[in-house]
Amino acid sequence: MSGRRDRRSRLASRAVQLGFVASVVLAWYLATAYGHINRILLPNPVNVWHELKDVLASGEYLPDLRVTLTELAVAFAISCISGVTIGYIISRSAFLIRVFEPLLAGFYSVPVILFLPLYVLFFGLGPESKIALGTTISFFPIVLNTIAGFGYVDKIFITAARSMGASDIQMFRHVLLPAAFPVILTGLRIGFTVALLSILGSETIASLAGLGHHIVSLAEAMEPARMFAYIAFAVAIAVLLNTVVSGLERRARRT
Amino acid sequence: MSTAAPAIRIKDVSHEFGEAGDARFVRALSHTSLDIGRGELLCLIGPSGCGKSTLLNMIGGLMPPTSGTIEVGGKPVRGPMPRDIAFVFQENALFPWCTVLENVKLGMVFQGVPKAEQEERARKSLEAVGLKDFMAHHPAQLSGGMRQRAALARALSLQTEILLMDEPFGALDEQTRMILGEDLSVLLSRSNKTIVFVTHSLGEAVFLADRVAVFSARPGRIKEIIAVDEPHPRNPAFVTTEKFSRLRNTLYELLHDEIRKAVEQSATVGPGE
Numbered sequence: 001m002s003g004r005r006d007r008r009s010r011l012a013s014r015a016v017q018l019g020f021v022a023s024v025v026l027a028w029y030l031a032t033a034y035g036h037i038n039r040i041l042l043p044n045p046v047n048v049w050h051e052l053k054d055v056l057a058s059g060e061y062l063p064d065l066r067v068t069l070t071e072l073a074v075a076f077a078i079s080c081i082s083g084v085t086i087g088y089i090i091s092r093s094a095f096l097i098r099v100f101e102p103l104l105a106g107f108y109s110v111p112v113i114l115f116l117p118l119y120v121l122f123f124g125l126g127p128e129s130k131i132a133l134g135t136t137i138s139f140f141p142i143v144l145n146t147i148a149g150f151g152y153v154d155k156i157f158i159t160a161a162r163s164m165g166a167s168d169i170q171m172f173r174h175v176l177l178p179a180a181f182p183v184i185l186t187g188l189r190i191g192f193t194v195a196l197l198s199i200l201g202s203e204t205i206a207s208l209a210g211l212g213h214h215i216v217s218l219a220e221a222m223e224p225a226r227m228f229a230y231i232a233f234a235v236a237i238a239v240l241l242n243t244v245v246s247g248l249e250r251r252a253r254r255t
Numbered sequence: 256m257s258t259a260a261p262a263i264r265i266k267d268v269s270h271e272f273g274e275a276g277d278a279r280f281v282r283a284l285s286h287t288s289l290d291i292g293r294g295e296l297l298c299l300i301g302p303s304g305c306g307k308s309t310l311l312n313m314i315g316g317l318m319p320p321t322s323g324t325i326e327v328g329g330k331p332v333r334g335p336m337p338r339d340i341a342f343v344f345q346e347n348a349l350f351p352w353c354t355v356l357e358n359v360k361l362g363m364v365f366q367g368v369p370k371a372e373q374e375e376r377a378r379k380s381l382e383a384v385g386l387k388d389f390m391a392h393h394p395a396q397l398s399g400g401m402r403q404r405a406a407l408a409r410a411l412s413l414q415t416e417i418l419l420m421d422e423p424f425g426a427l428d429e430q431t432r433m434i435l436g437e438d439l440s441v442l443l444s445r446s447n448k449t450i451v452f453v454t455h456s457l458g459e460a461v462f463l464a465d466r467v468a469v470f471s472a473r474p475g476r477i478k479e480i481i482a483v484d485e486p487h488p489r490n491p492a493f494v495t496t497e498k499f500s501r502l503r504n505t506l507y508e509l510l511h512d513e514i515r516k517a518v519e520q521s522a523t524v525g526p527g528e
Contacts, residue, residue, distance in 0.1 A: 156344060156348045157348070157350060159317060159348075160342065161361075162317065162335055163315055163335050163337065163340070163341070163342040164335075164337050164342075164365045164366070165335060165338070165365045167365070170365050174350075178350070179350075
């Protein structure tokens with residue numbers, strides 16, 4: 001157990017990762033600068049970089065970003081509240097767990113994106129259909145983890161608390177909730193990630209606004225460099241959000 | 256209230272799991288009667304599945320008897336009586352998300368003990384079990400023996416007359432177990448609590464108990480009660496005396512056939528308890 005060797009091997013793997021990314025970008029540059037590659041299909045990375053700077057400086061991304069983030073926030077809020085509430089209710093009865101857990105796990109494996117055309121028919125091309133899709137997709141990991149968290153608390157904890165005279169409310173606050181919390185938190189993180197993915201994805205398929213929508217319209221306008229810049233921007237936003245959520249999860253776990 | 260009244264009175268108690276005729280039907284305990292005196296330390300010993308843990312849980316009000324009655328302090332037991340009875344379980348009954356100090360305090364939180372008093376009682380009982388330097392640790396950072404000391408401190412802090420201990424040292428190695436037994440004997444000789452202690456270990460039973468109730472194989476009933484006439488706190492040298500070996504041998508003879516029977520039972524119907 002040598003800390004120094006640990007650190008060195010971690011540094012080495014970081015260096016290889018960086019080198020790998022750098023060589024991909026370099027290959028991309030060389031291919032577009034000297035190879036016979038259609039600029040419409042693959043723009044030059046330097047052009048993409050200039051476009052990205054322009055996008056950021058002009059602030060033209062703001063309306064689309066706002067649409068996407070609002071859809072995400074609403075969808076995640078709905079699936080959090082409904083998923084945790086329904087999961088808790090199911091977890092209170094062994095019978096309900098037996099009935100609903102396999103059912104929900106089954107639905108979870110359905111590719112919900114296939115319902116997008118239906119949602120567009122129901123809710124229109126606006127943000128409502130994206131919210132519906134994001135909610136549906138993120139609901140399942142949240143409800144399933146809530147059931148797992150509350151439903152499988154070690155019996156000995158419940159027995160011990162009962163023997164010490166815990167009331168129902170005390171049992172919830174001091175035993176069930178802290179026991180279930182880390183598991184639920186994982187469900188929330190997964191729910192958040194899939195909601196973001198599905199909302200961005202569905203914006204590229206059928207929408208009026210949002211980052212995904214903007215990327216598609218740039219592709220249709222034959223502006224690949226700017227499109228790549230937007231993709232890079234969307235990726236950065238997604239990485240940022242996921243990092244924040246994972247960080248929150250780690251912090252909540254510690255306390 | 257007369258001092259002669261027993262702390263715990265068990266009257267013709269039986270316990271069955273499942274319904275008669277059911278494939279999983281098990282008669283764990285059959286028509287057992289027993290009085291446990293105030294300040295007495297009674298060990299329950301017997302083969303696996305003989306219903307000794309079940310009896311302990313019924314005394315503590317964690318499960319109702321199928322028939323018969325149990326009285327604690329003259330009152331029939333109808334559910335947990337946290338003001339009269341505290342439990343120490345086999346292991347892992349400490350809440351892993353709480354520190355040792357928080358774990359000890361939580362029982363008092365449940366019972367509405369004032370905050371300042373919680374703190375004081377928790378510190379005192381942790382000191383008594385030798386954990387005063389580990390109050391801020393989480394259970395996962397402690398050894399098995401220390402965890403059981405913490406569980407004991409939690410039970411002591413509740414200041415109950417009765418302590419029910421369900422194989423508290425069952426998961427520990429022989430040496431840790433011996434030391435904990437010695438410390439327990441010293442601690443409890445000062446407290447004058449009534450204690451029911453379930454164990455698998457013959458030596459532990461003789462070393463700790465005023466009386467040892469030996470159970471038969473399923474359906475469990477008390478086969479014999481052995482008195483250990485030796486003052487508390489027990490001297491560690493007690494283990495090396497001839498009296499100790501004689502009592503231990505008596506227990507061994509009483510138990511041996513029952514354990515065989517229990518093993519054969521579990522081979523035919525699967526593990527119980």
